[in-house]
Amino acid sequence: MRISKLLGKTLREIPADADTVSHRLLVRAGLVNQLAAGVYSYLPLAWRVLKKIEDIVREEMDKAGGQEVSLPVLQPLEMWQSSGRHQALGKVLFTLYDRRERPLALGPTHEEVITQLVSRNVQSYRDLPLLPYQIQTKFRDEPRPRGGLVRAREFIMKDAYSFDIDEAGMDASYDGMVRAYQAIYDRCGLPTMLVEADSGAIGGKDSREFMLVTDSGEDEIIYCPDCKYAANAEKAASIKEKVDDSRPGPLEEVATPGMATIEEVAGFLKIPHNHTLKAVFYVADGHLVFVVIRGDLAVNEIKLNNLLRAADLRLATEAEVVAAGIVAGAASPVGLKGFKVIADDSVTSGANFVAGGNKPDMHLRNVNYSRDFAADTVADIALARAGDRCPRCGGRLASTRGIEVGHVFKLLTRYSEKFNASFIDEKGDSRPIVMGCYGLGISRLLSAVVEHHHDDKGIIWPVSVAPYQVYLCPLYREGSNVPEVAEKLYQELRAAGLEVLFDDREESPGVKFNDADLLGIPFRVTVSPRTLQKDSVELKKRSEKESELVPLTDIIGKIQAMVP
RNA sequence: CGGGGCGUAGCGCAGAUGGUUUAGCGCGCAGCGUUUGGGACGCUGAGGUCGGAGGUUCAAAUCCUCUCGCCCCGACCA
Numbered sequence: 171m172r173i174s175k176l177l178g179k180t181l182r183e184i185p186a187d188a189d190t191v192s193h194r195l196l197v198r199a200g201l202v203n204q205l206a207a208g209v210y211s212y213l214p215l216a217w218r219v220l221k222k223i224e225d226i227v228r229e230e231m232d233k234a235g236g237q238e239v240s241l242p243v244l245q246p247l248e249m250w251q252s253s254g255r256h257q258a259l260g261k262v263l264f265t266l267y268d269r270r271e272r273p274l275a276l277g278p279t280h281e282e283v284i285t286q287l288v289s290r291n292v293q294s295y296r297d298l299p300l301l302p303y304q305i306q307t308k309f310r311d312e313p314r315p316r317g318g319l320v321r322a323r324e325f326i327m328k329d330a331y332s333f334d335i336d337e338a339g340m341d342a343s344y345d346g347m348v349r350a351y352q353a354i355y356d357r358c359g360l361p362t363m364l365v366e367a368d369s370g371a372i373g374g375k376d377s378r379e380f381m382l383v384t385d386s387g388e389d390e391i392i393y394c395p396d397c398k399y400a401a402n403a404e405k406a407a408s409i410k411e412k413v414d415d416s417r418p419g420p421l422e423e424v425a426t427p428g429m430a431t432i433e434e435v436a437g438f439l440k441i442p443h444n445h446t447l448k449a450v451f452y453v454a455d456g457h458l459v460f461v462v463i464r465g466d467l468a469v470n471e472i473k474l475n476n477l478l479r480a481a482d483l484r485l486a487t488e489a490e491v492v493a494a495g496i497v498a499g500a501a502s503p504v505g506l507k508g509f510k511v512i513a514d515d516s517v518t519s520g521a522n523f524v525a526g527g528n529k530p531d532m533h534l535r536n537v538n539y540s541r542d543f544a545a546d547t548v549a550d551i552a553l554a555r556a557g558d559r560c561p562r563c564g565g566r567l568a569s570t571r572g573i574e575v576g577h578v579f580k581l582l583t584r585y586s587e588k589f590n591a592s593f594i595d596e597k598g599d600s601r602p603i604v605m606g607c608y609g610l611g612i613s614r615l616l617s618a619v620v621e622h623h624h625d626d627k628g629i630i631w632p633v634s635v636a637p638y639q640v641y642l643c644p645l646y647r648e649g650s651n652v653p654e655v656a657e658k659l660y661q662e663l664r665a666a667g668l669e670v671l672f673d674d675r676e677e678s679p680g681v682k683f684n685d686a687d688l689l690g691i692p693f694r695v696t697v698s699p700r701t702l703q704k705d706s707v708e709l710k711k712r713s714e715k716e717s718e719l720v721p722l723t724d725i726i727g728k729i730q731a732m733v734p
Numbered sequence: 735c736g737g738g739g740c741g742u743a744g745c746g747c748a749g750a751u752g753g754u755u756u757a758g759c760g761c762g763c764a765g766c767g768u769u770u771g772g773g774a775c776g777c778u779g780a781g782g783u784c785g786g787a788g789g790u791u792c793a794a795a796u797c798c799u800c801u802c803g804c805c806c807c808g809a810c811c812a
Contacts, residue, residue, distance in 0.1 A: 179745095179762085181744095181762090182745085182762080182773070184745095185746085186740090186747090187740090187804070187806090189806080206804090207803085207804065261810095262811070278812080308812095310811085310812075312810085312811060313809075313811060314806095314807095321811080321812095369812095370811080370812060484809075574812075577812060609812065611812085645770065645771060647770055648770090676770095678770055678772085679771045679773095680770090680771080680772040682771095682772085682773095683772045683773085684772065685773085696771080698770095699770095
């Protein structure tokens with residue numbers, strides 16, 4: 171490709187509304203163009219990278235037993251209503267109406283469609299297992315698109331679904347996908363971390379995410395440096411060490427004038443935060459929920475909602491709390507009736523807590539779970555934090571950030587039962603198919619690669635996904651034979667099967683070198699009067715600082731040897 | 735959805751107390767010439783519904799109302 175004909179220009183100035191490194195570089199190098207919030211055009215260079223990523227994904231999926239399909243983007247809304255996910259997804263689902271006013275959705279994912287399709291094509295255990303997958307544009311009306319391609323509203327995703335006769339089969343399919351994903355990231359030059367995750371609106375168990383560790387990632391990862399434990403902060407657990415196991419003392423009131431927060435109460439009474447109990451109020455689908463947790467911990471709302479299964483969960487407003495007859499700042503479940511109470515299991519990891527007295531300016535000492543109050547549910551609903559004890563080995567947890575580049579789930583029979591996807595087993599009994607699902611963000615991977623492979627001059631593409639392999643950079647000067655030699659070399663490199671971006675512009679060397687660095691093509695070949703004096707060209711790898719002079723007769727073979 | 739910010743040339747920005755503004759500057763773009771190993775220089779030139787609609791006024795990029803869009807923080811989110 172001749173740069174003079176390429177659609178897409180490099181920008182000297184940094185776009186004002188790009189915040190992450192990868193987004194800035196993709197815009198500045200002329201790879202993507204924003205059309206609306208979370209909606210982007212891919213220019214030729216980006217499209218070539220996406221196709222290379224797709225090819226890698228296809229190869230690894232096929233190797234793992236997958237078969238490619240293409241499912242409709244346009245789906246009857248009815249399908250989402252019957253699976254119950256219309257509610258769960260809410261406004262994330264893009265909906266529209268056809269000419270007969272029938273509601274349709276733009277596919278955000280395809281569990282419903284694929285399950286329905288497979289149910290019509292599978293009758294016997296002999297038809298299983300199956301592993302269909304597709305690479306397709308998906309639509310999700312995110313509340314807040316951000317980070318360029320990282321969280322877009324229209325994005326390219328590979329989604330795969332496994333169908334097995336039993337859980338053992340599903341586990342094997344799942345393990346195969348994990349291996350395939352690892353191979354994919356490996357080939358794209360991305361080190362990833364496999365972490366435990368919440369399964370969100372998709373549901374299922376053993377949900378795990380592949381994370382590219384980077385400071386600009388939007389997810390927090392809690393991991394243990396001593397063992398293999400790693401989890402998304404949404405899911406992460408930690409050991410809540412017992413802070414006091416003395417015998418329960420007598421319940422007594424203590425005046426706490428003007429003290430409302432844990433900070434104030436603990437400071438006033440000169441006790442550590444973990445000797446207090448904190449009340450937090452939520453509204454779940456319109457109902458007030460009373461949450462109790464040890465004073466030093468914070469509520470993990472995802473864990474909380476996994477218990478409540480509410481379509482809408484939010485913190486209660488102060489007015490709502492007061493209207494319910496609760497004394498804000500001095501609330502506790504002791505002696506209160508008529509509320510749904512959820513307690514974090516930390517309330518049992520200690521004794522003789524200080525908790526609210528349910529009277530203004532009054533707290534209680536020596537509050538003990540079960541003797542003084544009860545909860546409808548006691549479970550782990552706390553946020554795990556760096557510095558906490560690892561739930562596996564007891565080591566100290568650490569935290570980092572990451573971009574989620576893949577997510578695998580075990581769905582079991584949730585969808586197959588809803589859509590009647592069953593088969594007849596060896597004994598002649600009808601059983602639901604056991605499913606798994608596996609998502610991998612293709613367009614997100616494009617950003618992730620740039621996020622991981624760049625320097626202050628620009629992108630540094632790994633050869634495997636680079637839009638072109640060679641950047642042919644002639645430095646023209648009047649009276650030299652550089653143009654002829656460069657033109658001939660361009661033809662020869664291509665004839666040798668190499669992908670070449672030919673900088674045929676009449677620009678100064680500085681402009682060309684800077685653009686070459688920005689675009690990040692792996693091998694730069696410079697042809698100039700200076701190199702031709704020695705019948706050579708200069709070869710420079712984008713990933714290295716030094717360049718070398720290579721005889722014209724050797725250059726093609728030399729590059730071929732470095733390109734897979 | 736709550737809080738904040740911003741829409742002026744392809745990109746980055748100035749102009750905002752209404753009137754010497756015929757709306758500028760830098761980059762980029764076009765033509766000519768000089769340059770050519772790390773974002774060269776000179777001259778000439780093209781390019782604008784000042785996001786949109788309505789209003790106030792002798793006069794609006796500038797003031798008022800409404801509206802659309804974009805960005806950031808939070809809520810939310812595979």
